[in-house]
Amino acid sequence: GQSLEQPSEVTAVEGAIVQINCTYQTSGFYGLSWYQQHDGGAPTFLSYNALDGLEETGRFSSFLSRSDSYGYLLLQELQMKDSASYFCAVRDGGYNKLIFGAGTRLAVHP
């Protein structure tokens, strides 16, 4: 079956850099996605990696190594508003059906 592992919590200070890791086991791999969810809010799409390497979008970057079944989300110049839960996800075949990791709760402190 499909499974994803990510740390449950990460703490950092404003202005710092934090990396949230995700390892996955899948029967077929299409790509690794990252979603952000603020408390009480909806998940929002952050990034997607189908190929090995780094994808950069502003302060956020995402990395994938398919040979290691591993990826990470890198958040730079942390701001208080980055405090949220971050989910990695992989497709479970079908029609863009996603399996989500348990989520990493990021707390950014002054």
Next chain:
Amino acid sequence: DAMVIQNPRYQVTQFGKPVTLSCSQTLNHNVMYWYQQKSSQAPKLLFHYYDKDFNNEADTPDNFQSRRPNTSFCFLDIRSPGLGDAAMYLCATSRPTDSTDTQYFGPGTRLTVL
């Protein structure tokens, strides 16, 4: 410019009293999903529609049903809510041709069962 709309945002029901949650989308996406999310957990897929084709997850209780009368609307019916069904219910959409697997989520309906 809301793209995925869920109503109501907060719903309170009584134990055993049927409740319906609604979702609409302006994206014209083929696929619509319903997720259940409990506190500090990942969204759990209940079922999804590809157009009118209904796909139920194997572990979704029979208590949960869904209807999709047209492309824009999708409903989640909970026939006899139990205390364990209190959760955030998220609707999402996607386009099968989207190479990034992006799902667009609505703001959710928080269900309280008394």
